[in-house]
Each structure stands twice: as structure tokens, then as C-alpha cells.
Amino acid sequence: MASPRLLYIRRILYAAAAAAFCACLPAPVSAIRKDIGLAEPILCRRTVQGRHLISDDNGYVCSALSVDPSSRCCPRTGARFSCQGCNHDLQCCNSYEYCVSCCLDPSRTNEGDVQKLKVAKPVTAGTYTDIFDFCMGRCRHSSASVVHENAYVSDFHHCFMMQQNSSGSTESNCGSRDCGSRLAGINILLGRQGESCNSVCGAKGQSCVPSKLSELNKCEILQKYMRCKSGCFPSLGPDQPAEVVDEAPRNLNPGACLYMQMDERLTCDGSHQHTRRLCPCA
Secondary structure: OOOHHHHHHHHHHHHHHHHHHHHHOOOOOOOOOOOOOOOOOOOOOEOOOOOOEEEEOOOOEEEHHHOOOOOOOOOOOOOOOOOOOEEOOOOEEOOHHHHHHHHOOOOOOOHHHHOOOEOOOHHHOOEOOOHHHHHHHHHHOOHHHEEOOOEEOOOOOEEOOOOOOOOOOOOOOOOHHHHHHHOOOOEEEEOOOOOOHHHHHHOOOOOEOHHHHHHHOOHHHHHHHOOOOOOEEEEOOOOOOEEEOOOOOHHHOOOOEEEEOOHHHOOOOOOOOOEEEEEEEO
16 A cells, blocks of 8 residues: 555646646637627528429429428529529519519619519508519519409419519590690591401501500590490500400499500400490591
């Protein structure tokens, strides 16, 4: 057995060795530097309408199963701002998710213009917070994709174009003299049910004047030449401006006058089996 003196010496040596070892360790951190922080996680907003596809706010479309569970973003392997299944002239798509993706393209939708627009429903009156908010709402339900309020214009049901100010406003935007001068030399004829303006004017030995259709595309003009007993409403169809005949199905609003929401779509050769057109002939 070691003597007490030897045990005492060993304890002193152990203590000295421990002190030397601790001196080699770095000093403990007393505080966290305020200028260094952890990077905030990237979280995507995304559509929730589809069962199989989703579109995120970065402009990518992917299957619901491939979404990153932590970031909720689509993989950035596919095409960004994809317009797959879209008609570029109509700015409408056959898929809601690709409509949102195509709409998010900065070359197609300007954020400054979007933030000036008012949300359509009076209950939620206000402006859109960003382009993604606009694209989600616009692609979901848009008057640009329907005609006569209850039928789709084409297979491209989801449209993202911005609503243009239409000359079909119920408020007069030109005096009677001004409008009269613009229609000088034009014969305004009311067609028969189902006729196009080309047929209406052709029957009189004249031709339809496409550039003058916008002058007739106003409620004040429609109400001057037609009864419009059920009112005057914005719509979208190749047969407009026109009046729905009284014999039309109830869901088509018989007796209503309809004006085109976008003048650039006015055409002389459009027709509808339940409307009568107002035509400029010369």
C-alpha cells in the first residue's frame, strides 16, 4: 500500500495535469453575436385546386406527390412559367395549374398593373397583394372563358388576361353628335335570329365594316335600336353586340342585350342561334 505521502504527491500531479489540459481548451462562448443569424426557411405558396397537379409561386408545376414537404415548393427541374396546354392568343389554358404558371411570367403579367386592379367581388373589395394572388383568382373564374354566362367559349376554360376597360360601359363615353359623326355613312341594321353581320349586310348588297363594330358595342346604342327589356350586360361571344331573342332558353336571359367585353374580339362573321346582331354596313 502506498504511503500517505505518496498519495498526496499523486493528487498534486493529477491536479496540475488537469489544469494544464483545461488551459489548452478554447474559452467558452459568453454570448451570441447579433449580426449573425440563421437563414429563414424558404416556403412556397401553392395552388390547392387540383387533385394531381399544383403550381407554386415560383412558377413551377409539378405533381402533388413531388412537392418538397419542408419548403412546400415544386422541384425546380421542369420548365418555369410553363404554358403547356395554353392558347397564347386567348391567354387561356385547359389546365388551372398551367394557367397560373403561365400567368406568373413577368413578360405576360406586370406586377404594377396587377396591384392597381380591384378584386372583383364587392364583399372582398380591395387590391391584389401580388401576382400569384391575381393569377390564382383570375385563372379560377374568369368571364373571358364563358359566353352568355353559362357556356364555355372553347376547351380553354382557364383565362388569365387582365380585364380591359370596355366601350360597352352603361355610362355614355361619347356625346350623341360625336357618335353620330363616327358612324357617318354607316347603315346600322338589325339582323335576324342566328345571322352574322356578314349575312345581314350582304343581304342588302353591302359589306360589314369591322372597324365600326366598336361604335355599336355600347349599351346606349343597343338600347336605341333594340328593346333590351331584360337589361344590358357584358358578355363574351363572337355574335356581339346583340340581343337575346325572347324565345331563347331561360338560362340565356331572353330579352337581354349583350355587349362584348373586349373590342379586339369583335367580328363580322360571328353568330349565335339565340341572338340578333346589330351590324354596321356600308
